[in-house]
Amino acid sequence: MFKFWNPITPVLFYIFVSGIAIGCKNRSGGTYYQISGPTMGTKYHITIQAEQPEKVQASVDSILEDFNLSMSAYIDNSTLTLFNNADSIFCYDPAKDPYFEPVFLRSKEVFSQTGGAFDPSISPLARYYGFGSREKRKPAEVDTLEVKRLMNLLVFDSLVITRNSTGQNCIKKPNKEVKLDFNAISPGYAVDVLALFFDSKSIINYMIEVGGEIRTRGVNDRNNAWVIGINRPSEKAKETDVEIPVIISGKSLATSGNYRNSYQANGVKYVHIVNPYTGKSQPSDILSATVIADDCTSADGYATAFMVMGLDKAIKLAENIQGIEACFIYDKEGDGVFEFMTTTGFENFYLHNEQK
16 A cells, blocks of 8 residues: 555656755745755655755755664665564664654554555565565466465554663564555655754745655745645656646645556556555556645555545545545546546635636
């Protein structure tokens, strides 16, 4: 059910290159800068009104480096990798890694709220289908017995963090093959961490994007609200093809979909969001799910869960979760004509009145 760093990227109406680009001054006279760089196997892009952009970027890079050392499945000594490679009990020092526990606990909340549609322990199944690992193995045919065996490793509901006598956080693994992957929620949490850092520095105008997950505050360099374009959910679409522009100043946005990170084998399409209910890697009846929330962690996690749940269950749950709004794009007839279903409050974020 995880995105594995191949994000569905909302269009930011900016063109970035790695480093720092000088923007414009808004009416208050402050200069806006665009900073960007590599992280988590993708890139981050930030537009910010700040006095010393070089120092801001140095701090951002440092924060994201530490975050990678917690959450990356591709760094051998990351907290996540050490847990995945542990045989039974895994312990780590929370003073050295302040990120693993809050991401774990927020994942528990989304897991519970979605009835297990969001499940970080899906990692062994996702790897079986060729997603989320270095090997990228793609099975020519699905071994149903192996899929059934791997489904026994979906034990996220039974995993808990406890504190031992030395102050370490510990997790007991019921099976050494149990592995976790937080890629469907950790980019959103990284965005929130950066936002809190900017807030602590009294930076009040910014747009943060990490791997397609976005959070904004204040106004842009034209002294207007931040506008983000939701990408057209088509394999042929460019990342600059906008289906829906939305205003999200003071909010976060995340979009999940299956239209880019997929492959075909023997005429069967396999997608990166694996269904923990069935163990299957197959397309949802939703082409893309976009969630707007106060925090990016929630937006990120729920967007992926809704793809797993399917249109009917997702819209029903989204309407009942306080603090989020959602937009689902689908093609019921399969004729390339997109249809839209949104929660009641989503129309408040439309850029144009004719969208309502």
